[in-house]
Every structure is written in structure tokens, then in C-alpha cells.
Amino acid sequence: MPSLLPLKTLADYFDAGKRKYNSLVSASKKSKRFPKFKSRKNRELTQISSTDENPLLLTEEIWSMVFDHCSPFDLLKMRQVNRNFKKLVQRRLNSLIYFDVVKCDLNEILAENQLSDGEFYRHSKSNLLLHLGERSAIVVVDDRWSSRDVYTVWHAVQTFSPYAHCVTLDVQIAELIIAGLSTVKLSRWYAFECYVQAVGSTSGQELHMKCSKTVVAKNALFPKLRELTIRSFPSDLTCLSRLADYGVSPDSVYNINQIELVRLNIVEMPTSVSRLSSFTSIEASRTKRPQKHLRIFKRWIGADLLKERYAQQYSQ
Amino acid sequence: MATESANGVSSPELNERDVVITTNDNRNFTVKIGVARVSKTINNMIQDLGESLDLSSGIPLPNVDGPIFEKVLEWCEEHKNAPEIKVEQDPHTRERKWFTMTEWEEEYFRKFLSHLWDLAMAANYLEIPSLYYYTCQKLAERIKGRTPEQIREMFGIEDDLTEEEKAEIRRTNVWCTY
Known part of the structure; x- marks a missing residue:
């Protein structure tokens, strides 16, 4: 046509x-790209290393940013990498x-x-x-x-x-x-x-x-x-x-x-x-x-x- | 960038002063405040501490190690007077546009190709948008066209999908590679 x-x-x-x-x-989207500066006391708790208390939050954020730059074909394939990737891609599709x-x-x-x-x-x-x-x-x-x-x-x-x-x-x-x-x-x-x-x-x-x-x-x-x-x-x-x-x-x-x-x-x-x-x-x-x-x-x-x-x- | 002084000194003058930054492996880096302020996290610390900032005893960075901070500093040196990075989106599709890098930036990433992951983590913590966005773009370039196995190997990601789940995804993805 x-x-x-x-x-x-x-x-x-x-x-x-x-x-x-x-x-x-947009109204339901609450996440912020960068974390706000925290007091030194609070900051001590936010580890980036593998001993992090909550490493996935940070990792997801970065991966999500990486996915922004991926081709849609690559993005769909990412679901096969692991559960976390699958969830991130699924969230986009949703x-x-x-x-x-x-x-x-x-x-x-x-x-x-x-x-x-x-x-x-x-x-x-x-x-x-x-x-x-x-x-x-x-x-x-x-x-x-x-x-x-x-x-x-x-x-x-x-x-x-x-x-x-x-x-x-x-x-x-x-x-x-x-x-x-x-x-x-x-x-x-x-x-x-x-x-x-x-x-x-x-x-x-x-x-x-x-x-x-x-x-x-x-x-x-x-x-x-x-x-x-x-x-x-x-x-x-x-x-x-x-x-x-x-x-x-x-x-x-x-x-x-x-x-x-x-x-x-x-x-x-x-x-x-x-x-x-x-x-x-x-x-x-x-x-x-x-x-x-x-x-x-x-x-x-x-x-x-x-x-x-x-x-x-x-x-x- | 702050216009208020930290120690009762005007901002341009303060930027020329040195501050000691201590990384989590107890390495001390003597950095010009103007360079350190490329990081919003450090800039906020300087502003928050104000009068009480002791330039010689330094700012602790418990979440970044020395070798990575060294690389980050190199970026900060180059970008100390650079304007804030502009994240552009296509008005129709709301898709993020790719950044065009300078020759220096391309060379920087070529040099530290094996440290992209650490750089992204550090840039995220230190709030250096230019380094963060550019590193993510570089990571995306690296995984382009790779198989899931290669991506897992490249980033040391654990494969926690069951065989059934993988088969299901493969089945729905089959058209991507016809």
C-alpha cells in the first residue's frame, strides 16, 4: 500500500x-534518574560494591538506561539473559x-x-x-x-x-x-x-x-x-x-x-x-x-x- | 555550580583551591575544587559542609575505589567547564537521541573499555550526568548484536531462567532472527 x-x-x-x-x-512514574544527595550518615549505607544491601535497584537503573540505547531487536533478545533483564524489558512492553x-x-x-x-x-x-x-x-x-x-x-x-x-x-x-x-x-x-x-x-x-x-x-x-x-x-x-x-x-x-x-x-x-x-x-x-x-x-x-x-x- | 563560598571565599577562587578526596581503599586524591564539582554529589557535599569543610582532611568517598576514581577524575578534568549535558528526545516518539561524542571522549572510552561497568556505577553515585549517559551509550554499543550467552559472560550475569522460560522467550523471539 x-x-x-x-x-x-x-x-x-x-x-x-x-x-x-x-x-x-507519566503521573504514575515516580522514579528519579539520579539519587538525591544524602547526608553523610545515610550515604554510608548506600554501597555500590557487591556487598550492597540493595544492588539491584542501582543495576536496574543503569541497565534501563543502557536499554534506552539498544535496538528493539536487541532489546527483545535481552529477555533471554536473566530474570532481571526479562522483567525490565517486560516493563517496557507493558x-x-x-x-x-x-x-x-x-x-x-x-x-x-x-x-x-x-x-x-x-x-x-x-x-x-x-x-x-x-x-x-x-x-x-x-x-x-x-x-x-x-x-x-x-x-x-x-x-x-x-x-x-x-x-x-x-x-x-x-x-x-x-x-x-x-x-x-x-x-x-x-x-x-x-x-x-x-x-x-x-x-x-x-x-x-x-x-x-x-x-x-x-x-x-x-x-x-x-x-x-x-x-x-x-x-x-x-x-x-x-x-x-x-x-x-x-x-x-x-x-x-x-x-x-x-x-x-x-x-x-x-x-x-x-x-x-x-x-x-x-x-x-x-x-x-x-x-x-x-x-x-x-x-x-x-x-x-x-x-x-x-x-x-x-x-x- | 555553586556561587556561594564554602569557606567565605568567592566561588572562582574556591574552585582553584585543592581538596583531598579519600576513596574506599584509603587513597587520597588532591583535586581542584572546580574539577571535583563536576560531580554533583561532591558539589553538594561542599555546599552542605560550607564553613565546616576542612580542605586538608578531605571528603570521603566510601563507594568508589581509587583506580576507578582516577579514571573519573580524568573525565572531570576535561569536562570541568563543560555545559550541562542535554538529553534530547524525539518530540513524536519520545525516544532518547544518541549523543555525539568528541574525539577525546571516544578515546577515553576506548582506553577504559573494560571498565565501562565500574564507570557507570561510579558516575551514577557521583552524579556526573555526562559520564553516566555516555557510558550507558557505550555499554549499549558493546552489547549490540550479542547473544544472551555472550552478554551474560561479558558482564558476569547469572543465568537464573529455567529452560522452560528460555524456550518460551526463544519461541516468541524467533521472528527477530528469521
């Missing part, structure tokens, strides 16, 4: 209206609020042979970038994804899904997640996706992958989810109607009693913008019978049941 907004602008956009979470979390998965041209974010710009880190083998901030995780997968990339994204989603409160997904990613939750093998789903691309947008719109089995999930993939935004270009609305094909209900994605907002964001493509992938064109960006796709999606997501918690947003 071609992206119209640079990711940094996107992060700014996500921040709008969500500051209450930040302020809540403080996540926003999780965004974007499909776009990676070169728009990082130059082809650049491994990192300090914000986004390139995966060693897959066409994927990862950003892990204090409150947000962003996964970016390349427009021209491979079968391996599909699996990597799916596992990345599973890693961050238990912690996210506000999730924004490009519509192709939403379809990938639903396929991942279904009984369909992701390699087969990827082959289907390639076929849809190959036959072209006009014929591809009517192609559906039917799943015979219905999946009844024990737990929702995003157990803490409060806001779900699915972002789509008009040309990708067919993905929306395909979500209903996999035998996966929205209950498998989020807790219906907990969700506060399901937002469908349809991004209209300005005619002047030509950031389309090589295989698409302005002509192809039109979808036949968009209302039909929207109707199927709304029925699947249960827009009637969600009532005012379902919103459809059009933006440029």
Missing part, C-alpha cells in the same frame, strides 16, 4: 487526542499504548543500505522496519513483501498484541492478521494475494478465499485493545470485504465489551499524488462497487452492535 504520509507525521497524527494516556502513565503496522515502500523511511536511523531499525533478513518507543511500537513492512515477510509481520504482531491499547493497521495487514488467526496457512494466503495482484485490480476485486472452518478463539489477539483503526485506500476496499471470508469473528481480535472505538479510515488519494506502486495506476485506484465492500465489512465487524463505537472517517 503506498503511503501518503511520512511516518513521523503519522506518529504525530496518532498522538492527537491520546495524550490522556501519556499523562496518566508501558506500550500504540501499535501501528504499516505497509509501504521502506525506501521512503530508510535508504536501501541503511540499517537504522536511530528510530527505525531494519530487520536482518526480512523487509521490515521496527520502531520501539516509550509508548509506541511501529512495524513497517515493504510494499513488495515476500512470503517470509508475511510470517515475520505476523509474529511481530503476536509479540506486541498483548500490550497495545490503540492499534492502527493498514487494511492489507488487517487481512493478514485475520488470515493468521484462521486455519489458512499464511504461505497459501500469500500465494492467493500474489494471484489477486497478478490478475489485476478489476478481476481481483471479485476473488475470495473461502475457509471451510470457523475459528473460535479462546482469547482475543489484542486483549487490551480500546481503539482499532483500519486504514485503507479506496483501491484496497476489496481487502475489507475479504475479512469476512476467513471464518474469524472480531471477537478473536478484540474484546467486544472493552472496545471503545472501531474506526475505518478511508484515505482518498489526491490525483496529484503519484506515490503509487509500479503495478498500480490512478485508473486502478478506483474500486468497483465500494459500498458493497463496505457493507460486507460493516456486517462482519458488527457495526450495528457497536453503534456509536463504529466510525467511518474520510481523509486525504
Whole structure:
């Protein structure tokens, strides 16, 4: 999916209206980076050596600072070092609020042979970038994804899904997640996706992958989810109607009693913008019978049941 | 930095005076007060003790040993007039930006590469933000791309995870190395 907004602008956009979470979390944060100067008597008790009464407090502080400078891939691996490291990394993951998965041209974010710009880190083998901030995780997968990339994204989603409160997904990613939750093998789903691309947008719109089995999930993939935004270009609305094909209900994605907002964001493509992938064109960006796709999606997501918690947003 | 005098002497003049600092291995270091004040902990001691500060009998540092303090002093000498370090964050992501080090600082860490851990501990206790943040950044550079086993070995960390726990983490992390 071609992206119209640079990711940094996107992060700014996500921040709008969500500051209450930040302020809540900041208010609960009481630790101070440096210890206050203590009287000599008290200071005598604070040993740094191995005979320290409470060495972990200091060590955690330093490690936490070290982790601030680690790449997200390294950070996730740190959990394997020992219990203390695991706890520190887990604490960071627990403080996540926003999780965004974007499909776009990676070169728009990082130059082809650049491994990192300090914000986004390139995966060693897959066409994927990862950003892990204090409150947000962003996964970016390349427009021209491979079968391996599909699996990597799916596992990345599973890693961050238990912690996210506000999730924004490009519509192709939403379809990938639903396929991942279904009984369909992701390699087969990827082959289907390639076929849809190959036959072209006009014929591809009517192609559906039917799943015979219905999946009844024990737990929702995003157990803490409060806001779900699915972002789509008009040309990708067919993905929306395909979500209903996999035998996966929205209950498998989020807790219906907990969700506060399901937002469908349809991004209209300005005619002047030509950031389309090589295989698409302005002509192809039109979808036949968009209302039909929207109707199927709304029925699947249960827009009637969600009532005012379902919103459809059009933006440029 | 303090503007008030400790012994009724003006601040710039006081900064030029020597003070004896005693480390936990009973080593005495004669240091210019201006240099010692790079450490907020020592600066606070000087301010708190005020008139009662006896420059010759010295300030005890029971939590830092001599060889490490020697290295810390080298840093303080170089940074005695340096402005306070600025920790910058990206306004959108709130992620801390990496610091750019000078050639001297790079050389300093190259020289004391095997003492990064001790330096971080000492910088934390002595409240020297520049040394603390930079050392942590260097530690992060060192563990970049290392396996958990290598990190454990490097820092002498005990492996207290059960095999089940490790297998579970490995399973969830498998996508990081696909």
C-alpha cells in the first residue's frame, strides 16, 4: 500500500487526542534518574560494591538506561539473559499504548543500505522496519513483501498484541492478521494475494478465499485493545470485504465489551499524488462497487452492535 | 555550580583551591575544587559542609575505589567547564537521541573499555550526568548484536531462567532472527 504520509507525521497524527494516556502513565512514574544527595550518615549505607544491601535497584537503573540505547531487536533478545533483564524489558512492553503496522515502500523511511536511523531499525533478513518507543511500537513492512515477510509481520504482531491499547493497521495487514488467526496457512494466503495482484485490480476485486472452518478463539489477539483503526485506500476496499471470508469473528481480535472505538479510515488519494506502486495506476485506484465492500465489512465487524463505537472517517 | 563560598571565599577562587578526596581503599586524591564539582554529589557535599569543610582532611568517598576514581577524575578534568549535558528526545516518539561524542571522549572510552561497568556505577553515585549517559551509550554499543550467552559472560550475569522460560522467550523471539 503506498503511503501518503511520512511516518513521523503519522506518529504525530496518532498522538492527537491520546495524550490522556501519556499523562496518566507519566503521573504514575515516580522514579528519579539520579539519587538525591544524602547526608553523610545515610550515604554510608548506600554501597555500590557487591556487598550492597540493595544492588539491584542501582543495576536496574543503569541497565534501563543502557536499554534506552539498544535496538528493539536487541532489546527483545535481552529477555533471554536473566530474570532481571526479562522483567525490565517486560516493563517496557507493558508501558506500550500504540501499535501501528504499516505497509509501504521502506525506501521512503530508510535508504536501501541503511540499517537504522536511530528510530527505525531494519530487520536482518526480512523487509521490515521496527520502531520501539516509550509508548509506541511501529512495524513497517515493504510494499513488495515476500512470503517470509508475511510470517515475520505476523509474529511481530503476536509479540506486541498483548500490550497495545490503540492499534492502527493498514487494511492489507488487517487481512493478514485475520488470515493468521484462521486455519489458512499464511504461505497459501500469500500465494492467493500474489494471484489477486497478478490478475489485476478489476478481476481481483471479485476473488475470495473461502475457509471451510470457523475459528473460535479462546482469547482475543489484542486483549487490551480500546481503539482499532483500519486504514485503507479506496483501491484496497476489496481487502475489507475479504475479512469476512476467513471464518474469524472480531471477537478473536478484540474484546467486544472493552472496545471503545472501531474506526475505518478511508484515505482518498489526491490525483496529484503519484506515490503509487509500479503495478498500480490512478485508473486502478478506483474500486468497483465500494459500498458493497463496505457493507460486507460493516456486517462482519458488527457495526450495528457497536453503534456509536463504529466510525467511518474520510481523509486525504 | 555553586556561587556561594564554602569557606567565605568567592566561588572562582574556591574552585582553584585543592581538596583531598579519600576513596574506599584509603587513597587520597588532591583535586581542584572546580574539577571535583563536576560531580554533583561532591558539589553538594561542599555546599552542605560550607564553613565546616576542612580542605586538608578531605571528603570521603566510601563507594568508589581509587583506580576507578582516577579514571573519573580524568573525565572531570576535561569536562570541568563543560555545559550541562542535554538529553534530547524525539518530540513524536519520545525516544532518547544518541549523543555525539568528541574525539577525546571516544578515546577515553576506548582506553577504559573494560571498565565501562565500574564507570557507570561510579558516575551514577557521583552524579556526573555526562559520564553516566555516555557510558550507558557505550555499554549499549558493546552489547549490540550479542547473544544472551555472550552478554551474560561479558558482564558476569547469572543465568537464573529455567529452560522452560528460555524456550518460551526463544519461541516468541524467533521472528527477530528469521
